[in-house]
Amino acid sequence: MSLTEAQFESLKLAAMDVSGNAWCPYSDFRVGAALLGADGRMFCGCNIENASYGLTICAERNAVAEAVAAGCREFLTLLIYTPTAQPTAPCGACRQVVAEFSPDLEVVSVCDGPDVLRASIRQLLPHSFGPQSLRDNSDSCD
Ligand code: THU
Numbered sequence: 001m002s003l004t005e006a007q008f009e010s011l012k013l014a015a016m017d018v019s020g021n022a023w024c025p026y027s028d029f030r031v032g033a034a035l036l037g038a039d040g041r042m043f044c045g046c047n048i049e050n051a052s053y054g055l056t057i058c059a060e061r062n063a064v065a066e067a068v069a070a071g072c073r074e075f076l077t078l079l080i081y082t083p084t085a086q087p088t089a090p091c092g093a094c095r096q097v098v099a100e101f102s103p104d105l106e107v108v109s110v111c112d113g114p115d116v117l118r119a120s121i122r123q124l125l126p127h128s129f130g131p132q133s134l135r136d137n138s139d140s141c142d
Pocket of ligand 1: 031049089
């Protein structure tokens with residue numbers, strides 16, 4: 001199912017808004033993410049950095065955490081906003097985490113310039129490891 005113009009605009013506004021709450025004093029790279037749940041609800045996240053750099057959590061994974069905690073585990077679209085000239089694709093860790101819940105997710109990246117990046121999570125994470133990999137091989141380690 002593809003995103004309507006109204007859904008696109010509301011995800012974009014929400015992602016832009018939440019990017020303003022990013023805690024990113026080390027990278028100064030703000031990210032806002034808005035997830036559209038299959039039930040129509042929207043969940044947002046921003047990146048949260050830490051003085052212990054490796055503890056940083058990306059905006060996309062914070063949006064997933066908010067959704068799952070609210071009982072939503074199926075997503076239609078992930079929209080990522082960065083206040084940059086070019087759109088930003090999600091990092092590998094975030095691709096893996098969203099694919100866990102929605103193998104058919106649509107990913108849209110927007111920025112302050114005119115370019116928009118659109119891809120399916122299958123395109124962004126081909127031949128992925130997922131819940132199916134465990135099910136298919138559950139008796140192989142005996
Ligand atoms: N970041 C995200 O929030 N999402 C991504 O997909 C890539 C990177 C954040 C993490 C860190 O706070 C900053 O961007 C620079 O890497």
